[in-house]
Amino acid sequence: MKKSNALLILICLIAFHSCNTETTSVNIKEITVEAPFYMPTIKIPDFSNSKELLITEFGAIEGDKNANSKAISNAIHEANKIGGGIVVIPKGEWLTKKIHLKSNVNLHLNEGAVLLFSEDPKDYLPPVKTTWEGMECYNYSPLIYAYECKNIAITGKGKLKAKMDVWQKWFERPSTHMNSLKHLYNLASKGVPVNERQMVNDTSNLRPQFIQLNRSENILLEGITITDSPFWVIHPFLSKDIVIKNVKVRAHGHNNDGVDPEMSQNMLIENCVFDQGDDAIALKSGRNQDAWRLNTPTKNVVIKNCIVKNGHQLLAIGSELSGGIENIFMDSCKVVDGAELNHLVFIKTNERRGGYVENVHVRNIEAGKIEKGVLGIETDVLYQWRNLVPTYERRLTPIKNIHLENIKSTDVKFISRVLGQKELPVENLYLKSVFTDTIRDKKHVHENILSFID
Known part of the structure; x- marks a missing residue:
């Protein structure tokens, strides 16, 4: 009986192992x-x-x-x-x-x-x-x-x-x-x-x-090739290891961002062409309490050799960034002449978001006319939500270590417009070799910023 039981157990173990071997x-x-x-x-x-x-x-x-x-x-x-x-x-x-x-x-x-x-x-x-x-x-x-x-x-x-x-x-x-x-x-x-x-x-x-x-x-x-979309086009969410x-x-419809990595990590976007009705590449990490619960930043994203034919921004960060955004590198991208663009880089948040933005590097970018400017940072962007819903909990967004280098454009309203918050100024903004032929307004419009190097 004991030998039979031992044999039966052995057969079951072998069967279990076989069923669970991938x-x-x-x-x-x-x-x-x-x-x-x-x-x-x-x-x-x-x-x-x-x-x-x-x-x-x-x-x-x-x-x-x-x-x-x-x-x-x-x-x-x-x-x-x-x-x-x-x-x-x-x-x-x-x-x-x-x-x-x-x-x-x-x-x-x-x-x-x-x-x-x-x-x-x-x-x-x-x-x-x-x-x-x-x-x-x-x-x-x-x-x-x-x-x-x-x-x-x-x-x-x-x-x-x-x-x-x-x-x-x-x-x-x-x-x-x-x-x-x-x-x-x-x-x-x-x-x-x-x-x-x-x-x-x-x-x-x-x-x-x-x-x-x-x-x-x-x-x-x-x-x-992807043509048209009901909403965001490519949306990695809580995912990792993506090329x-x-x-x-x-896609030129409403909210037609090209790529929206959200709470996703270890990602390469390379040699792509974007022709969008909204942002070309929009980095996100969730909204308010949901993102604080999931507690996962968007991190380690490299964007190289991409072309933008249209889009609100070449690179947008936020406004859904409550899980945090860090370690972002954009290199050797081009916005074609005639593209309708608001900013090359736009970081947007508000008092409900929390999260953080840090360690963003943008290099070697070419663009024609930009409706607004090379860099925009705004900390009070609420759009239609301002009066639509209440603030359940107030959390500000630390923004620091933003690096732009070797940027060329033909016509801008400003080079940088940074509207930080008095309670939590933007820290460590570095602009190096940022050139434009025409500036339609002021070169820099800054409120509440610590350590700016131009």
Whole structure:
């Protein structure tokens, strides 16, 4: 009996070990990135030894939204099941509903392939755990969504495109939409659990992000073109080890930022082109109480060799920065002549945010005319929220160690405009070799700043 029991235990242990041994065909590459601060190597997936899974072999049919959505979902499931696979979108236009990625999956768009995302909000239900302007909630699924995934990629020379028929109607902010935003703000401020923040109804109209990478790691976006978006275009949230390279984004709708890293770390954005209706690259780290709860800064972000054709700012920091922003390096980027730009670098916060901004380095930037200036720092930016909702808790934002070097532009209103707070001045601003042909107003407009070197 004892021998039988021992044998049974051994068999169970072997079976348990077999069930819990993860086999994968996905290798990991480590990318070394130089920066003026310690920058960890970035780990990204390599699918070169993984199996290709063509969506037409899973029942995809051009023009058939339901068939395509099901085929892509089944191919993603299979790629995940076998420990790593490349879900291939062939040449043609493939209308689809939402796409939910899984670990060890590379969504690959061949040249000439277009994934066209439905404009029907019902195609992005049931609601998922996501965010809206720095507050967690349950809302419509992002068009492409990854939650707690590892080793994921979206690659290829094809295009991702959003049908905008309905979303563009949602760009307006009627009173019912603003009331829903007030409701979400109050829920988040009072610490109501996220699963009770259900924001899908007939009037909230909280538009989904195009791509949200939520609580995920080892991520590669390479080569793709993204056109139009209901909301923010690429949104890494609470994620790490991310490379975005050779990606082209064109989206001119409301809140159409290009990339919004939020509470995310160890990231490279390289050789990308942005043509935006809002900020090109906007670094964020959550809003107020929600971010203080999650307590995760956006950190170690390098941006290199990018081109901006339009956008409110080349680099925006905030205003959702309550988790903190640190170790940011932008190098060798260009804003094309004729771009409608407010600032090259704009740091914005207010008395509700808390958080901090420190150790920002921007070098080797070329631009034409800028509507406002090279650098703006404002500490009282509340937009429509000033009178919409109350301040539940007052926390100021320390801002220090901001370095700009070798910046060239043709026409600006000012070089720098820094509006710090008397209680907490901006510290350590360094401008070196910042040149412009024309200054339309004052060179520097400064309030409450300590240690400025020009």
